[in-house]
Amino acid sequence: MKISVIGTGYVGLVTGVSLSEIGHHVTCIDVNQDKVAKMQQGISPIYEPGLSEMMTKNINENRLSFTTDHRQGLKHSDVIYIAVGTPENHDGSADMSYVIQAARDIAENIQQNVIVVTKSTVPVGTNDMIKQTIQSHMAANLQMEVVSNPEFLKEGSAIHDSFHGDRIVIGAESEYASNVIEQINQPFGVPIFKTDIKSAEMIKYASNAFLATKISFINEISNICELLGANIENVSTGMGLDQRIGSQFLKAGIGYGGSCFPKDTKALIQIAGNVEYEFELLKGVVNVNKKQQGILIGKLNDCLPILTGKRIAVLGLAFKPNTDDMRESASIRVTEELIKQGAHVIAYDPIAMGNAKSILNPLVEYADSIEEAIADSEAALILTDWDEIKNIELALFKTMKKPLVIDGRNCFSLEAVESNGIEYHSIGRPVATKVIEAAPI
Ligand SMILES: NC(=O)c1ccc[n+]([C@@H]2O[C@H](COP(=O)([O-])OP(=O)(O)OC[C@H]3O[C@@H](n4cnc5c(N)ncnc54)[C@H](O)[C@@H]3O)[C@@H](O)[C@H]2O)c1
Numbered sequence: 313m314k315i316s317v318i319g320t321g322y323v324g325l326v327t328g329v330s331l332s333e334i335g336h337h338v339t340c341i342d343v344n345q346d347k348v349a350k351m352q353q354g355i356s357p358i359y360e361p362g363l364s365e366m367m368t369k370n371i372n373e374n375r376l377s378f379t380t381d382h383r384q385g386l387k388h389s390d391v392i393y394i395a396v397g398t399p400e401n402h403d404g405s406a407d408m409s410y411v412i413q414a415a416r417d418i419a420e421n422i423q424q425n426v427i428v429v430t431k432s433t434v435p436v437g438t439n440d441m442i443k444q445t446i447q448s449h450m451a452a453n454l455q456m457e458v459v460s461n462p463e464f465l466k467e468g469s470a471i472h473d474s475f476h477g478d479r480i481v482i483g484a485e486s487e488y489a490s491n492v493i494e495q496i497n498q499p500f501g502v503p504i505f506k507t508d509i510k511s512a513e514m515i516k517y518a519s520n521a522f523l524a525t526k527i528s529f530i531n532e533i534s535n536i537c538e539l540l541g542a543n544i545e546n547v548s549t550g551m552g553l554d555q556r557i558g559s560q561f562l563k564a565g566i567g568y569g570g571s572c573f574p575k576d577t578k579a580l581i582q583i584a585g586n587v588e589y590e591f592e593l594l595k596g597v598v599n600v601n602k603k604q605q606g607i608l609i610g611k612l613n614d615c616l617p618i619l620t621g622k623r624i625a626v627l628g629l630a631f632k633p634n635t636d637d638m639r640e641s642a643s644i645r646v647t648e649e650l651i652k653q654g655a656h657v658i659a660y661d662p663i664a665m666g667n668a669k670s671i672l673n674p675l676v677e678y679a680d681s682i683e684e685a686i687a688d689s690e691a692a693l694i695l696t697d698w699d700e701i702k703n704i705e706l707a708l709f710k711t712m713k714k715p716l717v718i719d720g721r722n723c724f725s726l727e728a729v730e731s732n733g734i735e736y737h738s739i740g741r742p743v744a745t746k747v748i749e750a751a752p753i
């Protein structure tokens with residue numbers, strides 16, 4: 313099948329590359345010339361394990377190409393995917409301007425009948441709007457149909473998720489369009505769930521909202537554990553053994569970040585509000601998350617009430633491991649607050665520092681290694697549970713002025729930090745306080 317994908321962000325590029333890998337001929341279109349120039353040379357503009365290799369392979373086998381030209385990119389395509397961004401408006405609703413523009417680009421450039429597939433996360437009713445927009449601007453002799461096919465990939469494991477996802481959701485009005493999209497996806501070997509368009513649109517928001525609810529729920533339990541002396545790790549494990557609850561997304565921490573949960577939870581509150589339904593539970597989830605992102609600074613201030621001139625190491629900047637994505641990362645808020653309190657911030661991230669430099673306060677300094685970041689620091693804050701951080705030799709913390717670690721991701725066992733003489737504050741667990749003097753450097 314000949315397929316075009318509009319938008320080559322995390323979703324569009326992974327979609328295009330995966331579809332080419334299963335044998336389709338894919339042209340990816342993006343308005344960003346720098347990105348397209350890179351991709352034409354086989355360079356992925358984003359960090360995503362396995363993506364570059366698969367991309368190069370399919371370019372070399374002539375199944376994958378990139379362009380900034382909509383007319384050329386949409387030529388002869390049977391199916392066109394929309395994978396542009398749907399960021400947050402000031403009021404929390406989803407910004408549809410990129411989707412509308414993509415619909416117009418399709419209408420103005422197609423010269424054949426097409427099925428338009430919406431991958432972007434869009435409010436219920438948007439596919440109807442896309443259809444009307446395209447139909448009112450396209451040539452009168454053409455026919456088009458829309459299909460909702462929301463994306464469930466996780467950053468950091470996006471390629472793996474494409475081939476091993478739990479389900480592919482296809483929402484369509486006509487059996488014909490639904491069957492075409494089913495056939496396209498069949499080689500992935502992922503279970504397919506067919507439904508109507510509005511339900512498909514809602515499945516995406518409801519899934520993200522439910523996962524965010526699990527996280528805020530376990531974070532509240534962790535805060536109560538701290539007050540009562542229970543250990544959240546044991547509590548999560550014990551809860552997760554109940555198959556009705558499940559063990560995933562029960563990891564307490566400093567709240568959820570990223571390009572999806574923060575914006576999609578707020579968008580669903582707005583979507584409900586538009587039909588005069590107050591989504592009280594989800595409002596609570598969002599508020600709990602906001603509070604949770606500030607929890608580490610509170611713990612740090614309990615230990616070091618005055619941060620002026622103090623060297624504070626920040627380990628991990630991306631919103632989760634295995635990605636360079638900084639969108640809605642807790643590191644933005646935490647570093648800003650540290651700078652506001654006068655701290656000298658030295659940050660380290662294995663992959664996201666390039667992106668971080670254009671996002672974080674310019675007063676943040678960057679180290680080339682964990683060792684360099686923590687040496688001589690008065691405290692180390694852990695914000696992302698990268699393997700490189702989890703596997704650190706704990707004795708290294710003794711190169712700090714005083715080994716004080718505030719861990720927002722529960723990277724270490726209490727026994728291990730205690731036996732290394734580290735003062736260790738984590739989430740939902742007792743404080744490990746056995747402090748020894750720092751070794752001379
Ligand atoms: N990032 C994720 O993990 C993820 C997962 C599932 C769903 N989603 C949803 O998928 C959508 C895309 O997310 P993303 O993170 O990939 O976005 P992104 O912002 O990383 O990428 C969007 C791309 O679209 C391009 N673009 C915008 N308008 C265009 C146009 N008219 N023609 C051609 N290109 C255009 C931009 O230049 C950009 O490269 C969003 O709705 C998001 O909510 C994202």
Ligand SMILES: O=c1ccn([C@@H]2O[C@H](COP(=O)(O)OP(=O)(O)O[C@H]3O[C@H](CO)[C@@H](O)[C@H](O)[C@H]3O)[C@@H](O)[C@H]2O)c(=O)[nH]1
Pocket residue numbers: 433463464465466467468520523527560561562563564565566567568569570571572573576631632
């Ligand atoms: O138990 C957990 C699990 C996750 N998180 C945090 O939640 C955020 C989101 O993590 P994750 O869901 O793994 O990453 P995303 O790439 O944002 O993926 C989510 O958002 C995508 C965009 O809509 C969806 O496609 C995915 O299914 C959905 O998991 C990150 O900050 C994590 O640190 C926790 O705090 N505790």
